[in-house]
Amino acid sequence: MSDTSSPGGAAVPPGEPPPRTAPPALELRSITQHFGSFRALRDVDFRVEAGEVVGLLGENGCGKSTLVKVLAGVNTPDAGGELTIDGRPVPLPLSAGQFRDLGLSFVHQDLGLARTLTVTENLMVGEAGAAASRKPINWRSQRRRTRALLQSYNVDVDPDLPINQLPPVGQALVAIVRAAEELKAYRARGDVGHSILFLDEPTVFLPEDQVEFLFELIRTVVAGGASVVFISHDLAAVRAICDRVVVLRDGQVAGEARIGEVDDRQLVEMIVGPVGGKLVGQAQRRAPGDDLGDAPPRCTVQGLRGGRATGISFAVRPTEIVGLAGLLGSGAEDVPYLLFGARKATAGRMTLDDREIVLPVLDPTTAVRQQVAMVPADRRRDGIAPSLSVGENATILVNDEYTQAGRLQGGRLRELVRRQLERFDVRPRNGNALMGTLSGGNAQKVVMAKWLEINPRLLLLHEPTQGVDVAARAEIYRLIREASTGGMATVWVSSDFEELATVCDRVLVVADGEVRAELTGDEVTDEAISSAVYHHTTDAAAVLADEVPTAS
Ligand SMILES: Nc1ncnc2c1ncn2[C@@H]1O[C@H](COP(=O)(O)OP(=O)(O)OP(=O)(O)O)[C@@H](O)[C@H]1O
Numbered sequence: 093m094s095d096t097s098s099p100g101g102a103a104v105p106p107g108e109p110p111p112r113t114a115p116p117a118l119e120l121r122s123i124t125q126h127f128g129s130f131r132a133l134r135d136v137d138f139r140v141e142a143g144e145v146v147g148l149l150g151e152n153g154c155g156k157s158t159l160v161k162v163l164a165g166v167n168t169p170d171a172g173g174e175l176t177i178d179g180r181p182v183p184l185p186l187s188a189g190q191f192r193d194l195g196l197s198f199v200h201q202d203l204g205l206a207r208t209l210t211v212t213e214n215l216m217v218g219e220a221g222a223a224a225s226r227k228p229i230n231w232r233s234q235r236r237r238t239r240a241l242l243q244s245y246n247v248d249v250d251p252d253l254p255i256n257q258l259p260p261v262g263q264a265l266v267a268i269v270r271a272a273e274e275l276k277a278y279r280a281r282g283d284v285g286h287s288i289l290f291l292d293e294p295t296v297f298l299p300e301d302q303v304e305f306l307f308e309l310i311r312t313v314v315a316g317g318a319s320v321v322f323i324s325h326d327l328a329a330v331r332a333i334c335d336r337v338v339v340l341r342d343g344q345v346a347g348e349a350r351i352g353e354v355d356d357r358q359l360v361e362m363i364v365g366p367v368g369g370k371l372v373g374q375a376q377r378r379a380p381g382d383d384l385g386d387a388p389p390r391c392t393v394q395g396l397r398g399g400r401a402t403g404i405s406f407a408v409r410p411t412e413i414v415g416l417a418g419l420l421g422s423g424a425e426d427v428p429y430l431l432f433g434a435r436k437a438t439a440g441r442m443t444l445d446d447r448e449i450v451l452p453v454l455d456p457t458t459a460v461r462q463q464v465a466m467v468p469a470d471r472r473r474d475g476i477a478p479s480l481s482v483g484e485n486a487t488i489l490v491n492d493e494y495t496q497a498g499r500l501q502g503g504r505l506r507e508l509v510r511r512q513l514e515r516f517d518v519r520p521r522n523g524n525a526l527m528g529t530l531s532g533g534n535a536q537k538v539v540m541a542k543w544l545e546i547n548p549r550l551l552l553l554h555e556p557t558q559g560v561d562v563a564a565r566a567e568i569y570r571l572i573r574e575a576s577t578g579g580m581a582t583v584w585v586s587s588d589f590e591e592l593a594t595v596c597d598r599v600l601v602v603a604d605g606e607v608r609a610e611l612t613g614d615e616v617t618d619e620a621i622s623s624a625v626y627h628h629t630t631d632a633a634a635v636l637a638d639e640v641p642t643a644s
Pocket residue numbers: 127130132150151152153154155156157158159201519520529530531532533534559561
């Protein structure tokens with residue numbers, strides 16, 4: 093760990109802390125934040141030097157988003173905290189929208205887009221608000237400008253589509269473009285101080301092949317003289333783009349380091365404490381000797397069509413975890429939704445044990461009745477009810493089993509929730525907390541708990557560990573492996589090939605809507621999956637423009 097001062101102006105090469113010559117671009121001191129009696133932040137000091145990319149790391153629920161929301165004017169911290177920007181004190185709390193005048197710009201975890209408005213409408217929000225003119229909006233020229241703007245960032249989304257009809261990756265790219273444009277507009281005012289872009293888990297929605305887009309954007313932002321705060325659980329991404337990391341644990345600063353001075357194990361130990369290092373890279377593959385034998389398939393899928401899938405067939409045996417790997421647009425990401433009936437298949441049959449399911453007429457209610465579970469990628473939209481309690485969310489699918497003479501058995505349900513929160517290490521361990529107040533990763537753990545409670549025969553997963561911290565991720569791998577020993581068949585779709593290599597018994601490579609290759613046993617490695625995916629994809633530059641919506 094080092095003194096990580098750096099100068100004003102230029103980007104700092106990793107591992108070389110030069111002497112400090114200018115005040116930090118931003119400095120927070122003694123920030124404490126209570127929510128009721130719960131203390132989410134305690135005496136946090138945090139600074140960002142000019143031209144620096146700072147990684148803000150820590151376990152799910154440690155307070156990263158809470159700190160960022162203090163700067164966004166969303167949270168009102170306790171009295172006593174201080175903020176300086178370019179050495180000038182700025183009184184706290186900040187008012188809503190004040191961040192724009194301070195040169196701060198945000199991509200929040202929930203992206204902060206107006207979901208029912210179009211891409212064009214979202215990208216002009218700031219501009220329209222700033223323009224005092226009362227002239228009617230010329231939509232045709234707005235759309236043209238939006239298209240040109242998106243093109244300048246190499247983002248291929250339809251300006252006329254409402255945000256909620258874009259896939260998560262498209263939504264994330266729009267939010268990132270909007271934030272970058274806000275910074276540009278601030279700098280264009282001239283005679284302004286430093287500017288800072290805050291990215292709260294931006295890689296969550298970005299498949300591997302889109303992450304480089306984000307890095308390029310960060311480099312451009314820094315080259316333009318701005319700084320970036322990068323919140324992520326993706327340590328490879330942190331290592332690739334950050335100069336320095338600051339780690340929070342339980343709402344306090346647990347340490348900081350220049351990225352070149354710590355290896356992965358040290359980084360993980362800074363985040364989760366000494367035990368954490370043991371968890372990293374721990375494969376959750378089938379135990380030696382526990383082979384699948386010649387058990388007949390539990391689930392067989394034949395001729396699945398819908399979305400980008402043009403004829404996908406495969407089988408999964410009891411206890412087996414089968415990964416589907418493909419680039420965005422390959423069709424792999426459609427499979428869970430089609431097999432759950434969340435999106436209508438145009439053709440295909442699934443056999444689950446001895447029951448045949450005609451996929452084009454399947455709906456989610458029937459799927460659940462057949463003990464098919466699905467953890468969607470976009471949990472904010474499809475996975476949780478934010479205004480219900482954590483307990484209600486976790487038990488919503490099994491209420492019938494806890495009802496007697498038309499009345500819910502409160503005591504038994506509370507006991508179930510207690511066990512679920514314990515098993516999935518959900519923090520805080522409070523079943524009465526509102527789901528919407530949970531941190532992103534903890535919300536994902538509740539979604540997993542909810543689905544595993546129905547004892548699935550078939551578990552469908554789409555990016556199940558996005559936004560989940562490194563220790564909790566290892567725990568989720570273990571819990572799914574444990575649940576599968578009861579005979580559950582699992583289909584795991586992820587753009588994180590390292591994750592597939594860690595958990596899957598077998599990986600199917602999907603390209604152009606079909607299964608093109610199969611990797612088994614020792615072939616299931618990160619490198620082999622990646623190479624097979626690129627080898628079999630004829631058009632690796634899959635586009636977003638004609639991407640289908642992720643769920644109905
Ligand atoms: N508005 C709120 N009301 C009550 N509790 C809240 C509120 N916002 C956040 N919290 C709590 O504060 C703690 C910190 O949450 P925060 O979202 O900052 O975590 P995080 O570090 O960003 O986690 P993750 O990596 O999972 O996104 C959590 O326990 C969360 O439940």
